[in-house]
Amino acid sequence: MKIGIVLYPTFGGSGVVATELGKALASKGHEVHFITYSQPVRLGSFRENIFYHEVSITDYPLFDFQPYETQLASKMVDVVKYEKLDILHVHYAIPHASAAYMAKQILLAEGIKIPFVTTLHGTDITLVGKDPSFEPVITFCINHSDAVTAVSESLKKDTLNHFKVSSNIEVIPNFVPPISPKDSSKSYIRSKYANQDQTILCHVSNFRPVKRTEDVIRIFSIVRHQRDCKLILVGDGPDRYACERLCRELKLCDDVIFLGKVRDTAHVLEIADVFLLPSKTESFGLAALEAMSLGVPVVSSNTGGIPEVNRHGVSGYVAKVGDIEQMANYVLEIIEPKNILGFKQGAMETANKFSLEKVLPHYENLYIKLVQKNK
Numbered sequence: 486m487k488i489g490i491v492l493y494p495t496f497g498g499s500g501v502v503a504t505e506l507g508k509a510l511a512s513k514g515h516e517v518h519f520i521t522y523s524q525p526v527r528l529g530s531f532r533e534n535i536f537y538h539e540v541s542i543t544d545y546p547l548f549d550f551q552p553y554e555t556q557l558a559s560k561m562v563d564v565v566k567y568e569k570l571d572i573l574h575v576h577y578a579i580p581h582a583s584a585a586y587m588a589k590q591i592l593l594a595e596g597i598k599i600p601f602v603t604t605l606h607g608t609d610i611t612l613v614g615k616d617p618s619f620e621p622v623i624t625f626c627i628n629h630s631d632a633v634t635a636v637s638e639s640l641k642k643d644t645l646n647h648f649k650v651s652s653n654i655e656v657i658p659n660f661v662p663p664i665s666p667k668d669s670s671k672s673y674i675r676s677k678y679a680n681q682d683q684t685i686l687c688h689v690s691n692f693r694p695v696k697r698t699e700d701v702i703r704i705f706s707i708v709r710h711q712r713d714c715k716l717i718l719v720g721d722g723p724d725r726y727a728c729e730r731l732c733r734e735l736k737l738c739d740d741v742i743f744l745g746k747v748r749d750t751a752h753v754l755e756i757a758d759v760f761l762l763p764s765k766t767e768s769f770g771l772a773a774l775e776a777m778s779l780g781v782p783v784v785s786s787n788t789g790g791i792p793e794v795n796r797h798g799v800s801g802y803v804a805k806v807g808d809i810e811q812m813a814n815y816v817l818e819i820i821e822p823k824n825i826l827g828f829k830q831g832a833m834e835t836a837n838k839f840s841l842e843k844v845l846p847h848y849e850n851l852y853i854k855l856v857q858k859n860k
Contacts, residue, residue, distance in 0.1 A: 607768030637790030692722030
């Protein structure tokens, strides 16, 4: 099949999943065309069966805000026509689904029929989507997609609760791609951040309020009073300054490492002992799953789709949002020598249920069904 994938090319979960999905489809012989405004950060170097089409933004003085949605739709029309795509798969509803619908109607007027799949990832529904100014468009696009998928049962439920959806929503969870062999220099890298007897806690996010990154630091502060440990923070965003200031207030600066944005977080996660995810809400919790796939137990909030990923008492623990005392206690319990190996094994076994080889066939079967129906 020839598949067009429309995505945000950034470090966010939807972009990561869409990119890894495209790479996996290409490795199975499908022709994959990424359509977006810059090369996806996880795309990497030249790969067989992968093509990238950049949406150029016109710098026209009439517009205060450039009409990206219109330009994206035009690019989709162009790629479908001249690359002869069989199907479009758009990740994140805004504005990709509406652009796909516009492109589909333009192509239909030219006698070209193409189905499109919309995958809902989270904040396009739970945050942005709740804005009344977006609701009519999102509802329309969901109902006029040829198929709709959501990354968790929780997100499906939220979508049905917030929008007047008449379409069926299929839950296809996020996944972790196959993990490459661990770097033989792991112990050396780890020694640069902590000594042999110290525990390393880790957090990866975009440092937005919904991630509650200050809670990460407060949890670490409690744990540090009882165990010698370090905290590694990966990512950047609006709450980073507040986190740095909190570290200074709590006198933690010598033990908290801010790495900023990292393209391949696996190299950081594999030296960690516990991953923290105290988010206010998560539709899935991809960062937690990536940690678990490397044998890193997770202490998280119990909101949204996280409990579908992080099994309480098996791959880690879940607690109420904001309960930093309980989360700190869970960290201390996990890192007890008698417990840590069991949690590491539980994390890997749980993550294996979300392996690429288990999830990919669901998308392939969906594509085949829609392409055959479209003929």
